[in-house]
Amino acid sequence: MKKNKLVVLALLVLLFLSAAGCLFSFVYVSFKDLSRQNRLKIFQDFKRQEKESQVLEKEYRDWQKLPGALQKFRKDNILSMDEFAVFRRDLDSRLAANQLQPPRIDFTFGNSMDNIKKISVKFSLEGSYRNLKKFIFDMELKSKMYFFESLELSANAATVKGAFTLEVYLGE
Amino acid sequence: MRKIYYNLARTRKIDTRAFALTVAVIFLAVVLFNSITIFNLARQQRQSRDEKKEIRFAALKLEGLQQKTLRQQKEIDVWKKTWEQKLAFANSLIERKCFSFIFRLNFLEKVCSSGIRITQLSIVNEPAGRMQMTINALAQNELLGLYKKLLPYDLVIANENQTAENYQTNLSFKIKDEKK
Numbered sequence: 001m002k003k004n005k006l007v008v009l010a011l012l013v014l015l016f017l018s019a020a021g022c023l024f025s026f027v028y029v030s031f032k033d034l035s036r037q038n039r040l041k042i043f044q045d046f047k048r049q050e051k052e053s054q055v056l057e058k059e060y061r062d063w064q065k066l067p068g069a070l071q072k073f074r075k076d077n078i079l080s081m082d083e084f085a086v087f088r089r090d091l092d093s094r095l096a097a098n099q100l101q102p103p104r105i106d107f108t109f110g111n112s113m114d115n116i117k118k119i120s121v122k123f124s125l126e127g128s129y130r131n132l133k134k135f136i137f138d139m140e141l142k143s144k145m146y147f148f149e150s151l152e153l154s155a156n157a158a159t160v161k162g163a164f165t166l167e168v169y170l171g172e
Numbered sequence: 173m174r175k176i177y178y179n180l181a182r183t184r185k186i187d188t189r190a191f192a193l194t195v196a197v198i199f200l201a202v203v204l205f206n207s208i209t210i211f212n213l214a215r216q217q218r219q220s221r222d223e224k225k226e227i228r229f230a231a232l233k234l235e236g237l238q239q240k241t242l243r244q245q246k247e248i249d250v251w252k253k254t255w256e257q258k259l260a261f262a263n264s265l266i267e268r269k270c271f272s273f274i275f276r277l278n279f280l281e282k283v284c285s286s287g288i289r290i291t292q293l294s295i296v297n298e299p300a301g302r303m304q305m306t307i308n309a310l311a312q313n314e315l316l317g318l319y320k321k322l323l324p325y326d327l328v329i330a331n332e333n334q335t336a337e338n339y340q341t342n343l344s345f346k347i348k349d350e351k352k
Contacts, residue, residue: 004186011198018205025212032216039223046230053237060244063251066259073262077269114258137274147269153293167297169265 077145078116078171087146087168091121091139098135100125112172120149121166129160145169271297272349279347280305283321287314291340302326304344315339 079087095102102123110118125132136148146168153162179185276295284290284307292306309315319327325345332341 002183004191008191008194008198011195011202015198015202015205018202018209021209022205022212025209025216029212029216032220036219036223039227042227043230046234049234049237053241056241056244056248060248063248063255066251066255070255070258070262077265114261116261133274133277136277140272140274145265145269147271148273148297150294150296151273152295153290155289155291167268 074116074171077143078169079144079146080171083144084168084170087144090142091166094135094138095125098127098131098138100127100131100135115172117170117172119168119170121146121168122164123166124161124163126156126159126161128158132160132162139166267299268297270349271299273297275349276303276347283318285314285317287311288318300346302328302344302346304342306340306342309339309341310337312339315341318343 091105102125105121105123108120108122110120112118125135132153136151139146139148146166149165149167151162151164153160155161273295280290280293287310289308290305291308292304294304295301307315307318309318315332319329322343322345325347327343327345330342330344332339334340
């Protein structure tokens with residue numbers, strides 16, 4: 001009887017210890033889960049930094065391409081000194097095509113910036129509104145880097161007078 | 173005749189079946205608790221091991237990333253010094269090239285009714301530039317109709333006067349290029 005009691009007692013102690021161990025394992029796992037949240041924060045920080053780095057990488061690649069892109073922009077859009085004559089012919093032909101004849105054309109060479117020289121071209125025209133508008137339209141269509149800086153139109157009885165300032169950029 | 177049994181044992185007789193059942197139940201409970209404990213701890217350990225591995229990998233990657241970022245930032249700063257001014261100049265040229273006089277003339281044709289005549293018009297190629305014009309209107313309601321249409325464009329009205337034949341006024345307003 002005594003032996004049996006001892007056995008039961010031993011088993012009960014074991015049961016108590018096991019139950020305590022089990023409870024402890026749950027507490028331990030919960031505690032670890034809590035500290036896991038902190039580790040997850042580290043991962044989130046890492047992800048954030050990774051995203052920032054991707055943005056910077058994109059900016060880096062853009063800057064890397066910039067010299068080439070500027071070179072291409074210059075080649076495609078800025079008139080060379082040799083092409084200035086082409087521009088002059090083009091301007092004359094656009095004027096003639098729209099039945100416009102400027103009494104005079106003034107060219108003013110300005111300062112250079114990044115080896116690009118600015119030329120102001122001033123002229124006045126008189127004609128129908130339709131022709132003047134068509135001339136403006138034709139000039140705006142051109143891809144080369146010249147554009148109207150300003151225009152002033154005033155209406156006469158049957159015609160429109162216009163004072164035009166055109167900016168032309170020439171690569172040196 | 174009824175038999176009489178005497179129990180001469182010093183202690184109580186044990187019910188073997190009940191005892192065995194109790195022991196078995198307690199034993200099973202012990203096994204169950206221990207199994208749960210082992211399962212919990214093993215799972216936790218596996219998770220923790222995996223995470224440690226990931227953290228080590230992430231830390232290595234992060235270090236490389238930080239070095240790369242630092243190097244790239246330095247190079248970008250150097251490029252900025254060299255190219256920023258040229259880039260700004262190119263962008264300003266592109267912006268001015270995109271300024272459309274035709275768009276503005278079309279806009280005026282659309283908003284001016286047949287009773288309105290523009291006698292003078294000035295347009296300057298500047299992002300914040302204002303269009304200025306002098307107009308003659310045959311009737312006041314035509315003039316007011318035009319004002320209404322131009323109100324969203326920062327309209328400024330100056331020198332409005334009335335003659336025997338018509339109304340004359342100077343207007344200025346801002347209009348942005350349409351997005352292409």
